[in-house]
Structures are given as C-alpha cells and as structure tokens.
Ligand SMILES: O=C(CO)[C@H](O)[C@H](O)COP(=O)(O)O
C-alpha cells in the first residue's frame with residue numbers, strides 16, 4: 001500500500017494579520033492540513049503565537065486538521081490549551097524534555113484527544129526517538145534549525161528520513177524547513193510522506209501547481225519497490 005501523501009503548509013511566513021484568508025487560500029488550493037509554528041522565544045530565538053490565536057483560527061476554519069509544531073521549552077504546559085483550541089496533532093521537540101518524561105507527555109497528549117508528533121532538530125539523531133516511536137503518530141525530521149522560515153534545506157538530514165522509512169514502513173514521517181519544488185525530490189526519495197512547506201508555497205504564483213507537484217513526488221516514490 002502506498003503511504004498517504006499529506007501536504008501541510010507552514011503559515012510562518014504568511015501575512016499573519018490575515019491568517020484566516022491566507023489559510024483558506026492554501027486549503028482551497030489543495031492543502032491537507034495546516035502546520036502552525038508555535039515558538040516561545042526560549043527554545044528558539046523567535047516568538048510567534050499561542051493557543052488564543054489557534055482558537056480564533058479554528059472558529060473560521062472548521063474541518064481541517066491543525067498541527068501545532070511546538071518549538072517551546074515546556075511542551076507539557078500547553079497540551080490542554082491546544083486541545084481546547086481545536087488542535088489535532090501536537091508535535092513537540094524531544095530536546096528540551098527529559099527522556100524519561102516522553103512517554104508521559106505522549107500519554108497526556110492522547111488523553112487530551114490529540115495525535116502525537118515527535119520532532120527532532122538537525123543535531124538530534126533518530127535513535128533518540130526510536131524507543132518512543134510506538135507512542136507517536138508522526139515523527140518530524142527538521143530540515144532547518146528551528147526558529148525561522150525561509151532557510152536553506154539541509155539535505156544531510158535525508159539519511160535520518162531514509163533510516164526511519166527503512167525501519168518503519170508505515171510511519172508518518174514529516175519533513176519541515178526549506179521544502180519546495182527544488183527539494184521535494186530528496187524528501188520523497190528518502191521516504192517522507194508528510195510535507196511541510198512554508199516560503200515556497202506562500203510565495204508561489206500558483207499554489208495549486210506547487211501543492212500538486214509536492215504530492216505527486218511523494219506518491220511516485222512511496223509506491224512499493226520504487227523508494228530508492
Ligand atoms: O518550523 C519551522 C521553522 O522553525 C517552519 O515550519 C519551517 O521553517 C517552514 O518554513 P520554510 O518552508 O519557509 O522553511
């Protein structure tokens with residue numbers, strides 16, 4: 001069975017004063033979910049928004065899955081708030097938390113009614129999350145240092161994606177950072193099926209064309225025996 005390709009625009013570099021219509025345009029052009037980058041100015045040197053804004057967006061965009069990419073030092077703190085705001089997938093970084101707390105954080109996320117994403121920064125090996133993969137719905141391999149949109153894609157992260165795909169054929173593997181028409185082939189070939197794309201989509205003249213291209217690349221390479 002080919003994996004399901006899902007395209008999730010990051011709205012980080014969109015016009016945040018007009019977030020609902022920017023998001024709706026991306027969805028009308030074929031996006032499957034919205035990737036909402038939450039930054040606390042501590043885990044990363046940048047600030048974005050929190051659960052209040054997510055809740056407002058949810059009032060306007062009702063049926064689309066929301067992922068929050070939690071670039072925060074204390075992911076446990078925001079679980080209930082984000083669940084109440086209408087988040088579906090709560091993806092947190094493993095770096096700032098105690099390894100032994102990861103199962104409990106995953107449990108709390110699930111208990112709050114959300115799916116679990118485990119995110120790793122470029123300097124973190126996948127072996128760090130390996131023992132927790134059974135507790136997660138998604139593993140996010142960052143392809144830039146978290147904190148800012150519009151950075152260059154780190155191709156040297158692809159061995160992590162490839163390793164995950166080899167060992168976990170059915171896992172949802174997400175890539176985030178510098179992903180667009182120029183770099184999707186690397187991600188798709190390595191085995192990623194959840195594609196976050198920010199700047200490349202926000203700045204595209206034809207968002208529908210770019211979303212279709214990202215999806216078709218994933219579909220091409222996720223067919224059995226054509227991965228590599
Ligand atoms: O998590 C992120 C940055 O920390 C963003 O999701 C990511 O950078 C997407 O934006 P772009 O495609 O412009 O790189």
Ligand SMILES: [Fe+2]
Pocket residue numbers: 010035036037069176196
């Ligand atoms: Fe992100």
